[in-house]
Amino acid sequence: MITNLSSSNSLLSTWVREIRDVSIQEDRLRFRRNMERIGEIAAYEISKLLPYKEISVQTPMGEANCAELEVQPILATILRAGIPLHQGLLNFFDRADNAFIAAYRKHHRDGSFEIEQHYITSPNLDNRPLIIADPMLATGSSLVLALETLTSEHKPSQVHVVTAISCTVGLEYVERKFPQAHIWTAAIDDELTARGYIVPGLGDAGDLAYGSKKQG
Secondary structure: OEEEOOOOOOHHHHHHHHHHOHHHHOOHHHHHHHHHHHHHHHHHHHHOOOOEEEEEEEEOOEEEEEEEEOOOOEEEEEEOOOHHHHHHHHHHOOOOEEEEEEEEEEEOOOOOEEEEEEEEEOOOOOOOEEEEEOOEEOOOHHHHHHHHHHOOOOOOOEEEEEEEEEEHHHHHHHHHHOOOOEEEEEEEEOEEOOOOOEEOOOOOHHHHHHOOOOOO
């Protein structure tokens, strides 16, 4: 299932415009904060689909019946670009456990690339909701590899994908590989370049958040 958070106008539309705008992108703090905000909106929407239990709490005036998450989710992200979006999720799911994957595109002279993973750390995912943040869902290759790695030995109760900008190609690929996943995206673009970059997209989310990197 795919939920386009921009299907109706809201403040989210302003944040998406700002992360795309080259005249604003130079402000790294603003870029990171807008990514956080997108994560926060997604976290709130996802929270409506998680299981809850009823508990009784003591107030100064008596007892009140309240709802509380039955189990805390696992928040995962792909380093480094996913950190601000992940932080937005963590701002709301502040008691969640976390998983991290370090991955990058290894480009070849013919323009093709493969995904390399170098670092993976995760708690036990069994019977817990998994929410993975990846700001740019282009081909979907890195996200699918991350999900395959995380779920190879564990079975989460739910799988949610949070992304800022998605390409239809990547969305279709993730849906094909993980039909049970619910994808939450702030915007959808239709074009993908031969080198796997989204158009109009926004550029390199990791560079915009943390500065340019040396290409190996």
